[in-house]
Amino acid sequence: MTKFILFIAFVLLVTGCAASTKLTARYAPDEVTLALTGRLVIGIGNQVLEQQQLLLAGERIVCVGSVKQCPLPDGVPHIDAGDGTMLPGLIDLHVHLRAHYLDWFLAAGVTSVRDANNAMSQIETLLAIEKRPRLFWTGPLLDGSNTVMRHFGADGVVKPGAEQQHTAWTLDVATAAEAEQAVRWLASQGASFVKLYEQLEPEVYQAAATEARAQGMRIMTDLGMHNTRGLTAAKVDALQAITAGVHTIEHASGYALAYQRLGGDPNRLPFDEALIEQLAQATVRAGVAIVPTLSVSYSFADDVDQIDDLPAARQLKANQEMFSWYQQTAQGRAGHNESSKLSHLLAATVVKRVHQLGGIIGAGSDAPAGVWNLPGGGIHRELELLVRHGLTPIEALETATRTAADILGCQDLGRITEGALADIIIVAGNPVLDIKQSRQLSWVIKNGVIVKAPAFAESPEE
Template identity: 50%
Template structure:
């Protein structure tokens, strides 16, 4: 088995950069590799540093043993050497915002994504995913989110489903729930405790939570060692009316990440601005500075707006993404159905959300703040599981990030947010999560789409 994998691997190597990765050529799964694996090529290490040309990365025992220039270090003659030519060696990518389902669980690793953060899901679904023994990304999750009494689920689901999937905190087992309804600080603390007991590493605080309950949940999460992600009001969801907590209040509560640049439109409005009118750079600066001061990671998920604002481009662009040439018909039909639901007014609101998020991304980055990459798959339109993280990288570049900073958003900064210091950067001693792409993404960020090798904790996933 091992030999045949190696043969396939070396055969692949011979024609590495002429291969087109279609979904029928997905990695077949992990296999043991030789003790030492040597990669030669351009290195972008995930710290935001400039690329290292003619780099040398030595992997052994699932870890990065050495990183430097070619010729700067010897390695055993028995080591397997992969010279990736003009390709680029990156840390394994991290999608910070996904909603997983079993039918696209296999889409992430072939896209170079070795770690995902699930941002709201039933614990029962997460257990099913975790029991899957095939090679899958590392999974961190929030479990069911905390929302207020007027939870958003009431807008999307009939009463019968709301009754099944959304319950007040402390109303019994939470395995099936997708939201816990929380009205008081005491309920908030109980909801956080139940998530901690179920292995969540993050708590997701949603837009309709009353402020006092929000603050209590954030404080309880800190006490239990959980991190906090938050998704607040946006123009395109329910408008800003029902939302109670704005981004400045969330930052004060000490949240670790703000998703979709949500809550900023409400804060902007409360500061006297109109988020639908031309943006006031002074207000943007004020909000960005507060974000940077809080050391909070802005996870703008530009992808979730882009498909709504520019549906034609988003549809056409799908084929350039990993997995985008063979999208299953039901998924494509679902994309089209979602896209048809929009009106000019809803596209206008999404456009204002996108514009605000882009302005914040640019300013937060200029001020030295933290930007993280996430897609919110499968929300929004034409948001392809796995592949769309590569679109997110391009959108971050369009918003004003240098390409290496966009890559950092999906690697080093993302791992920092997850509290996983041995992931996300190519540093000696870190876990050997590595992706090789064709070409130079520091010059053209779209090069990340041409994924050639995916290595997770030292295990190479072969392209067949």
């Protein structure tokens, strides 16, 4: 009998995914562990395909096709999606993790996350937990000496190489040499991304970016928004970051500063179309992705108080500490609304134009930052907002699946194709017709293992 052979030569230990684009798989019927049948979105290309059958062997998808092309072997457990839709497991490209959120993400269909800032000690704790989304991470971010991160505790900010480096969430880098040292240490820890923050000096920023590329790491950057420190404390704008060689610009940050430096007034409507065009063109030309996290800027700009339709709302209500924390944030947002609205609108305007020009948009929530921006639930609100700002539902779903996986450097994740990792969700209805259907999760499968089933959803302890 033909042995089950995967033509994926290497599986990276750190990320659990491969950069190979040649994904083909052979299987023997007795090696199939699970089968699913139903409507498929984001298999190959953008079509919505009815009556597709998927066969899984362990952690990989080994057959995708019609019921005839992928016949169901005897005795294999089978899930019929019925009127529901099968999609790749969702990827949230911008989260701030704590151990107790891990289940919230899984319950919301988020099977991979990119943690955007944490101490190495915290990352190690998270990695040691078995039931969790796939974890991509930056570890501590790099910022200038005046970093706002000191507000979260002065002991969390240290110089690279300091004794407390392991428990720090920010590395204070003032020179190119310190930046290189910090990046090399993060590479040695296994970080796949380096996060460059808003108060780095331009030459230090460039040195960090150059070293990260030399180490084979990717670069994410948060340059501040115009309702935070983006027009006051930030040194580097979005155009400079693009020139420095970053891969993703978080929150569409740094565009307000670039807009201002080009002569625009980011606090005045309507925005100057020619300047927006210039910023969008530069982004698209360089192939830089924007992870706009509209869900967080929106949560301050609008009086969002509705959470009951978000997955993981039940988990939030069961967690009194988190619930009251969100309540306090909601009370504190009054008075921030005007600048938050402008900030959100500038981000959304840039995103819309970048998308129209064929640029790369990735989905991230920034959860739990913001108001009622739930871990897990936030990505579903992000999808809704991306549709509101010009993406079709299927394009929005791509930002949290295939495109997100490409941003992570994983060509065998975020898509339902033969050889890909078996992260699959089933939602009720068809999210291509109504993006809010993405919230109606019935099944969540990660790495070929069922982590949420309709029966579990009824259980009181969840």
